[in-house]
Amino acid sequence: MVIKDLLMEGIKVLELNPSINxxxxxxxxxxxxxxxxxxxxYAYxxxxxxxxxxxxxxxxxxxxSKGYPLxxxxxxxxxxxxxxxxxxxxxxxxxxTEVLVQYLIDYINKRFVSKEFxxxxxxxxxxxxxxxxxxYCPNGNVFGVDINKEAIDLALENMKxxxxxNVTYYYGDLFSPFIKGKDKFDIIVSNPPYIPTSDRESLQVEVKDFEPETALFGGEDGLDFYRMISKKALDYLKNDSLLAYEVGFNQGKDVKDIMEKCGYESIEVIKDLEERDRVVVGTLKRRE
Ligand SMILES: C[S@@+](CC[C@H](N)C(=O)[O-])C[C@H]1O[C@@H](n2cnc3c(N)ncnc32)[C@H](O)[C@@H]1O
Structure with a gap:
């Protein structure tokens, strides 16, 4: 079969799924x-x-055509x-997630001009x-953790x-690879699983049938990881440091409240280009 006929065969199959280009x-x-x-x-x-x-x-x-992600x-x-x-x-x-990364790059470039962080x-x-x-910020010492071994292996492959x-990855649960009170960071960032379990059925087939559950669901209200990380991060953040999250489109206020209760200050909810909540950041000023 020649290229154009094969492509036509494929188009006929994919056209059955209207969400596919x-x-x-x-x-x-x-x-x-x-x-x-x-x-x-096109040429041949x-x-x-x-x-x-x-x-x-x-x-x-x-x-x-059955929804397996492209x-x-x-x-x-x-x-x-x-x-x-x-x-x-x-x-x-x-x-x-680029909204969060762009925020961090701008923050780092202002705060750590030619200084390590x-x-x-x-x-x-x-x-x-x-x-x-x-x-984009080569003056950074970057650390990462994931509970999914496959994710760590893939992240290491991408690093190479x-x-x-300037990156070190650990396999583990949240802060478990780090020593409380000793390992401290200028910035802690997370795009945690934040979909409420009750939203499962409303997700696209691509997501709910094919993406890993451990990356998606954040408990009944979707906020479990924000509660856990905001609290535990207090032991792993330096004085005058930043905690930055990606959040779901309607979670800005809830995450801000969680951070406020834990003692973070100057908390901001940042919206994406569609005016939806996308990022929440706050600083930790120490009582040292
Ligand atoms: C929404 S995904 C974000 C992935 C990546 N940061 C990104 O933005 O594309 C959440 C990630 O958190 C990881 N994760 C879930 N529970 C965790 C835990 N208890 N400790 C560490 N990582 C966890 C998942 O395996 C998944 O890779």
């Missing part, structure tokens, strides 16, 4: 399998395709201008937040891919 996605999938640039598929539409490649393409298109098929996702390796079992980085990322996933900070050597 079938014209674009068939080309992304075929160029990935053929290991060619998308432009090759009449070139014949090896039968194994055609079969693999049809198999992938069928999975995609990023898991392609194995990559762009985040903050960096191409991250992605695989099933680890959360796909979201554009929403330390930052801990809780729940690193693919390494999106921690590696973007390590890349970007050639970064």
């Amino acid at each position: 079938s014209q674009l996605e068939v080309r992304l999938i075929l160029s990935k399998i053929m290991e060619v640039d998308k432009s090759y598929l 539409t009449d070139r014949s395709v090896d039968v194994n490649i055609a079969n693999e393409f049809i198999e992938m298109v069928n999975r995609r 990023q898991y098929l392609l194995g990559v996702q762009e985040f903050m201008g960096m191409e991250f390796l992605i695989k099933e079992g680890v959360l796909i980085p979201r554009g929403d 330390s930052i801990l990322d809780i729940g690193v996933g693919s390494g999106a937040i921690s590696l973007a900070i390590a890349n 891919r970007f050639g970064l050597n």
